[in-house]
Amino acid sequence: MTAPAIAPTSTARSLGGKYLTFVLANEEYGFEILTVHEIIGMMAVTTVPHSHRCIRGVVNLRGKVIPIVDLRRRFGMEPSDAPETCIIVLNVKGLLVGIAVDAVSEVRMIKDGEIEPPPAFGSDVDVSCLLGVANADGKVRMLLDADRVLSLEAISSAL
Amino acid sequence: MSTLTIDDAIAAFVACEPGDEAARRVLRARCWNLMADREVDSKARTALADAVAVLDDESNFRGSLEAVGLETVRQHLEIAVDRIESGDLTTSVAPVSPPTPDVAPATFTIDDDADRSLIEDFTAEAREYLESAEAALLRLETSPDDAEAVNDVFRAFHTIKGTSSFLGLAAIAGFAHHAEDMLDRVRANELAFDGIVPELALRAVDVLKSLVQAIPAALAGEAPALPSDYAELSGALSQPELQQIVPAAPGAASKVAAQVAGQVGLPEGTPARDPLVKVRTDKLDALVEMVGELVIANAILFQDRVVRDAANHDLMQKVRHADKIVRELQEVSLGLRMVPLKGAITKLTRVVRDLAARSGKQVEFEVSGEDTEVDRTLVNLLADPLMHMVRNAVDHGIESPAERLKAGKPATGTVRLEASQAGDRVLVKLIDDGRGLQRDKIVAKAVERGIIASGDGMSDSDVFELIFAPGFSTAETVTEVSGRGVGMDVVRRNLQAMRGRALITSKAGHGSVFTIELPLTLAITDGMLVSVGAERFIIPTARIHRCFRPEPGAINTVQGKGEMVQHAGEVLPLLRLHRALRIVGARERIVEGILMVVGEGNTRVAILVDELLGQQQVVAKPLGEAIGRVRGLTGGAILGDGRVGLILDVDELVVVHREAGDVASAAGSLAA
Numbered sequence: 001m002t003a004p005a006i007a008p009t010s011t012a013r014s015l016g017g018k019y020l021t022f023v024l025a026n027e028e029y030g031f032e033i034l035t036v037h038e039i040i041g042m043m044a045v046t047t048v049p050h051s052h053r054c055i056r057g058v059v060n061l062r063g064k065v066i067p068i069v070d071l072r073r074r075f076g077m078e079p080s081d082a083p084e085t086c087i088i089v090l091n092v093k094g095l096l097v098g099i100a101v102d103a104v105s106e107v108r109m110i111k112d113g114e115i116e117p118p119p120a121f122g123s124d125v126d127v128s129c130l131l132g133v134a135n136a137d138g139k140v141r142m143l144l145d146a147d148r149v150l151s152l153e154a155i156s157s158a159l
Numbered sequence: 160m161s162t163l164t165i166d167d168a169i170a171a172f173v174a175c176e177p178g179d180e181a182a183r184r185v186l187r188a189r190c191w192n193l194m195a196d197r198e199v200d201s202k203a204r205t206a207l208a209d210a211v212a213v214l215d216d217e218s219n220f221r222g223s224l225e226a227v228g229l230e231t232v233r234q235h236l237e238i239a240v241d242r243i244e245s246g247d248l249t250t251s252v253a254p255v256s257p258p259t260p261d262v263a264p265a266t267f268t269i270d271d272d273a274d275r276s277l278i279e280d281f282t283a284e285a286r287e288y289l290e291s292a293e294a295a296l297l298r299l300e301t302s303p304d305d306a307e308a309v310n311d312v313f314r315a316f317h318t319i320k321g322t323s324s325f326l327g328l329a330a331i332a333g334f335a336h337h338a339e340d341m342l343d344r345v346r347a348n349e350l351a352f353d354g355i356v357p358e359l360a361l362r363a364v365d366v367l368k369s370l371v372q373a374i375p376a377a378l379a380g381e382a383p384a385l386p387s388d389y390a391e392l393s394g395a396l397s398q399p400e401l402q403q404i405v406p407a408a409p410g411a412a413s414k415v416a417a418q419v420a421g422q423v424g425l426p427e428g429t430p431a432r433d434p435l436v437k438v439r440t441d442k443l444d445a446l447v448e449m450v451g452e453l454v455i456a457n458a459i460l461f462q463d464r465v466v467r468d469a470a471n472h473d474l475m476q477k478v479r480h481a482d483k484i485v486r487e488l489q490e491v492s493l494g495l496r497m498v499p500l501k502g503a504i505t506k507l508t509r510v511v512r513d514l515a516a517r518s519g520k521q522v523e524f525e526v527s528g529e530d531t532e533v534d535r536t537l538v539n540l541l542a543d544p545l546m547h548m549v550r551n552a553v554d555h556g557i558e559s560p561a562e563r564l565k566a567g568k569p570a571t572g573t574v575r576l577e578a579s580q581a582g583d584r585v586l587v588k589l590i591d592d593g594r595g596l597q598r599d600k601i602v603a604k605a606v607e608r609g610i611i612a613s614g615d616g617m618s619d620s621d622v623f624e625l626i627f628a629p630g631f632s633t634a635e636t637v638t639e640v641s642g643r644g645v646g647m648d649v650v651r652r653n654l655q656a657m658r659g660r661a662l663i664t665s666k667a668g669h670g671s672v673f674t675i676e677l678p679l680t681l682a683i684t685d686g687m688l689v690s691v692g693a694e695r696f697i698i699p700t701a702r703i704h705r706c707f708r709p710e711p712g713a714i715n716t717v718q719g720k721g722e723m724v725q726h727a728g729e730v731l732p733l734l735r736l737h738r739a740l741r742i743v744g745a746r747e748r749i750v751e752g753i754l755m756v757v758g759e760g761n762t763r764v765a766i767l768v769d770e771l772l773g774q775q776q777v778v779a780k781p782l783g784e785a786i787g788r789v790r791g792l793t794g795g796a797i798l799g800d801g802r803v804g805l806i807l808d809v810d811e812l813v814v815v816h817r818e819a820g821d822v823a824s825a826a827g828s829l830a831a
Contacts, residue, residue, distance in 0.1 A: 046795070046803040047694070049740035051786050058782055058795055058803045063452050065780045065795040065803050 015132050016112030021105040021141055022088060025077055028105060028141045030134065035146040037091040039104055042084055056100060061089065068098040069150060075126060090146050097150050108141075110134045115143065163192050165203070165236075165243050166274060172236060173280055173322050174435065177225050177314050182435070184499055186232070187214040188530060193239075203242035210235035217505075226317050233321050240325075266382040267330045267373050274326065275378060281322050285331075285371045288315035292364050296357065303352050312360060313342040319367060330385060331370045337396035338363040359395055366392055440535070443495055450492040451683050451778040452797070457485045458776060459799045493680050497532040500578050500587070503542040504529045507549050511574060514553040521560050521571040522553055528578035533585050534680040540657050541587070541677070544650040548589045548673050549574065551647075556593030556671055566668065568592065580679070587675040596665040598622050605631060623663045624759070627651045651759070655810050657681065658701055660759065684779050686806065688772040688798070689755070691737050692745035696768075697777055697796055697806045704756040704763070706771060709749050724754060724765045731756060731765040734816050736807075739791070745769055757809040764813050775799070779806055790815055 019030035020039075045057035045068050056068040068087060072079060084100040118130035131143040171186035193199055194207040210232045213219055219228035269278070292315035295308040302308075316339035324332035341359065344350040366386045373383040465471060466478050508524050515522035533541075557563075557572035564570055577588045602614030605625045614622060625631055626647045651661050659677035678701070686697035687706075713725045714733065722733040733754075737745030746752045746769045754765040777796035782789070782805075791812040798804040 044802050046805065048782060048786055048789060048792070048805065049742070050789050050791075055786055058786070058805075060797045060801055060803050063797060065782055065797075067782065067786045 014112045015115045015143065016110060019108055019110050019134070019141070019143060020088065021108050022086070022101040023103045023105060024071055024101050025080060028139060029101075030108070030110070030141050030143045031088065031090060031146055032131075032143075033107055035090050035092065037089040037096055040087045040089060040098075042087060042100065045100075059087070059098060061096065061098070064096065066096045066098050068100055071099050071101065071149075074149065075129075090150065092146050092150050099149075110136065110141070110143070118142075163189060163196070165193060165199075165240055166277070168193055168207075168236060169240070169274075169325055170277055170280070172229075172233065172325070173277060173284065175229060176284075176435075177229075177318070179435075180220075181498070183214060183220065184501070184530065187211055190214065190236070200242045203239040206235045206238035206242065210239070226314055230317070230321060233325070237325070267370065267377050267385055268382050269374070269377045270327050273328075273378075278326050278328070278374060278378060281326055281328075282371055282374050284322070285319050285367070288318055289364050289368050289371065291315060293361070296361050296364065299352060299357060303357075306346075309342065309345050309352065313339065313346055316342055316363070316367075328374070330389075331367065334363070334366060334370065334389065334393055337393050338367070341396045355395075359392070362388065362392055363396060447492050447496055447680075448778060450489055453485055454489050454683065455776055455778060455797065457482055462799070489683075493534070496535045496680070498535050498538055499530045499532050500538060500541070500585075501529040502538050503545055504576060504578070506542075507545060507576070510546060510549055511553055514550060515557075518554065519559060520553065520557050522557050523571050523573050524549075525573060525575040526578075527576070529576075531578040531580050531585060532679075533677065536681060537585075537657055537677055540653065541675070544653055544661070544675060545576075545587065545589075547647070547650050548675070549576070552589055552591040552593065552671070552673070556591040556595075558594050562594075566594075583679050585677045585679055587677070589673040589675075590670065592670040595667040595669055595671050596623050596626070596663065597667065601625055620664075623665060626663070627661065627759070652810075658684065658699055660701075681779075683776050684796070684806065686775055686777045686796070687755075688775050688804065689736075689753075689768040690770045690772055691740065691768050692742040694740075694742055695772065695798065695802075695804050696736070697775070697798075697804050698755065698757070698766075698809055699806070700774060702757050702809045706753055706755045708752075709754050709765075711750050714749055724749075726754070726756075726765070729756075729763075731763055732816070733767060734764045734812065735767045736812075737767075737769075739812060739816065758813045759810075762810070762813050762817070764816060766809065766812070777804070777806065 018033040020033050020036045021028055021030040023029075040061065043059050045059055047057040048055065048067075051057075054070055054074045056070040058065050058067050066089065080102070082102065084102055086104050087098040087100050088104065089096055089098050114134050114136045115132040116135060117132055118127050119133065120127065129145055129148045131145045134141045134143055168186065168189045171182065171189045175182045175186055190207045190210045194204050194211060196204075199207075213228060213231050213235065218224070219231065292312045295305075295311035295315075298305055298308045299312075316335050320332050320335035320339050323329075323335060338360070341350065341356070341363075345352050345356065350356060366389055369386045376383045460466060461478055461482050466474055504526055508526070511522055511524040514520075552574045557574065558566070558568075560570035563572060573590075573592050575588075575590045577586075577590065579586050579588075598614070598619060601622050602611070602617075602625075605611045605622075605628065606613060608631060610625060610628050610631060611617075627650075628648060631648065647661075654661050654675060654677070657677055658681065659675060662674045662676070663671060664674075665671035684697070685700040687700050687703060689696055689698060707726060709724060709726065715723050715725070717723050722735075724731050724733045733749075736742070749767060752767045752769055753771055754767055756763060756765050758764050775798070777798075779794045779796055781794050782792070791808055793806045793808045795803045795805055
């Protein structure tokens with residue numbers, strides 16, 4: 001698995017490639033396809049008392065207990081009334097972590113030239129979690145750095 | 160074990176490779192079981208008892224003595240075999256004394272009633288030994304003083320001799336005997352490893368190889384001819400000093416050497432079969448875990464309404480059948496990880512001796528039941544608590560010889576460790592005949608450390624429980640032997656982490672008994688499923704003392720202590736689980752809920768839950784790093800409906816609860 005560069009603006013590596021794009025709060029985001037383990041339907045989540053508020057709870061992934069991260073809370077957004085429909089299971093450094101999203105869109109080839117560095121401000125999303133912003137077909141997609149989104153330190157310092 | 164026969168013991172002996180302690184333990188267990196079998200001939204049982212005695216004495220197997228030890232065992236076994244099979248002239252056991260070369264048969268035959276599977280095992284084993292002997296001989300060519308290499312060669316010849324004579328392979332046994340003799344003399348420095356000797360050794364390996372290779376043919380009833388230089392070499396090996404012979408098959412030895420050097424395997428034949436397989440422990444753990452899942456999935460299926468419906472009798476039958484197989488599979492798979500407790504116990508003997516010597520005490524350490532098997536992970540985890548308890552027994556329990564004599568006891572104190580299995584639990588008892596726990600001293604120390612205000616009104620067992628209290632024993636008890644200053648509270652916590660418990664009984668002047676109780680395995684937890692609001696939790700059954708529905712008026716609020724529940728003459732602090740875990744929608748009225756008494760001694764509390772949903776076996780799983788460690792939770796488990804249920808660590812909940820001082824604020828400090 002290719003680990004995304006830690007520094008989001010790193011130019012050492014081409015960011016072009018296949019991304020799994022999904023919708024969260026009417027915005028479109030993408031994870032590098034290589035970090036995606038699988039997509040599962042929404043299922044009953046068991047809340048874990050006293051866990052971090054970004055953690056929605058845990059689910060049973062074929063006998064494995066995996067945590068589910070609430071991306072809205074992670075990015076400090078308002079909770080939504082519309083229920084999420086899918087869980088994207090990411091494999092980050094060998095650990096499986098689920099992310100509840102509103103909907104999964106597509107697997108999309110995004111060329112290097114379509115990706116711009118993350119804006120310094122003006123984004124809902126913590127900039128340090130962004131690999132870049134893809135601008136294609138008149139749509140803006142925020143490409144997320146799975147490592148950063150799910151890193152414990154980043155989660156703790158986010159709130 | 161009732162179907163165990165002497166053949167099983169022989170098989171175990173065959174599997175006993177030098178340095179393989181586990182195989183030796185299997186051998187011991189089989190000998191012991193046979194010895195205990197009343198249907199076995201009494202003389203044979205005596206011989207088996209001798210074999211067990213030899214096996215029990217570790218000193219028989221230390222280093223190079225191992226070969227001697229095994230040989231002694233073999234001799235006892237042989238007597239047993241003779242007795243058991245006496246009257247049967249076609250016994251598969253060959254006479255111990257090898258045939259002398261001049262009467263050696265010209266062909267290689269195997270008795271019809273020889274145990275084929277054992278001989279096949281031996282074939283594979285012998286090949287390995289011959290290969291290592293060859294390699295060692297080649298090492299000796301460059302460094303003739305390599306004693307370890309000489310030992311390797313000796314071991315190979317010796318083992319082949321012993322086993323083949325067992326199996327009635329007289330031709331091999333006889334020849335290997337001569338080869339062994341020669342190497343033995345080299346070992347004893349009676350014979351220098353130079354001149355003709357290396358050549359003879361290599362040729363002996365060669366001959367043995369061709370003999371081993373001829374085994375399948377001999378088994379098939381053919382009578383393959385013995386190698387041409389069999390007789391001649393047998394004689395030469397007996398008296399290498401007199402030999403000036405030119406190799407009968409010129410270059411034989413160097414051919415062998417070339418073969419080994421070129422890493423060429425043995426000539427084609429049946430593929431080697433290993434009686435033992437090394438498996439990575441993580442694979443084994445994964446297997447055991449998967450089987451655990453299967454057991455639970457099966458239990459869910461078994462309890463399904465459709466299956467249990469009387470109309471579906473056929474389906475029920477099938478599910479029942481599958482259930483039986485799954486249970487057997489569970490037993491087998493758990494057995495894979497089982498190892499004797501011995502690993503955790505052996506080093507204690509040394510600890511006792513050193514401690515006793517240092518403190519000028521005379522202590523005898525007795526061990527029984529060290530063959531009791533528990534899950535491998537538990538043996539490792541048990542080592543520290545055992546060490547601590549043994550140290551305590553010698554340091555604090557046993558008195559000085561003078562003191563003992565004055566008390567009318569023998570000068571030598573006894574510390575006895577008894578391990579046994581009771582149902583699905585393992586009991587390890589440490590019994591000393593020392594002075595016993597001293598109530599007054601414990602009370603004084605507990606008061607000094609601020610654990611209790613006074614010992615008035617406390618029962619003896621309550622007082623003894625104090626030594627498990629956090630902060631009672633401190634790091635000042637560090638000794639060089641254990642190297643760590645863990646207190647008894649840590650011992651208890653470690654044991655609780657293994658879902659075990661530690662108990663003490665003691666009688667002043669007569670000594671103390673510390674009991675450790677552990678589950679046989681950590682793979683599967685028996686749990687009680689409880690509901691709190693819309694959430695469900697699992698509480699390990701082993702931690703629950705009792706459950707009851709409280710009477711109205713049983714609850715009192717005590718100033719500074721929070722809510723207390725009165726039940727069966729006991730007053731316990733109340734822990735409302737929904738408050739501790741911040742769950743809304745749970746039953747607030749005590750009389751509508753259920754109280755569960757958990758914890759040990761003075762840490763007992765009553766936990767309030769909404770309902771008991773029933774018992775269930777679960778496989779505990781970590782919650783994942785993203786969640787981190789949450790105090791009061793051990794992990795998660797998949798429940799019958801596929802959802803994850805959280806497993807509560809009640810003892811930690813209680814600790815958190817106590818730290819918080821009262822129940823209402825327990826919730827705040829629970830957050831990790």
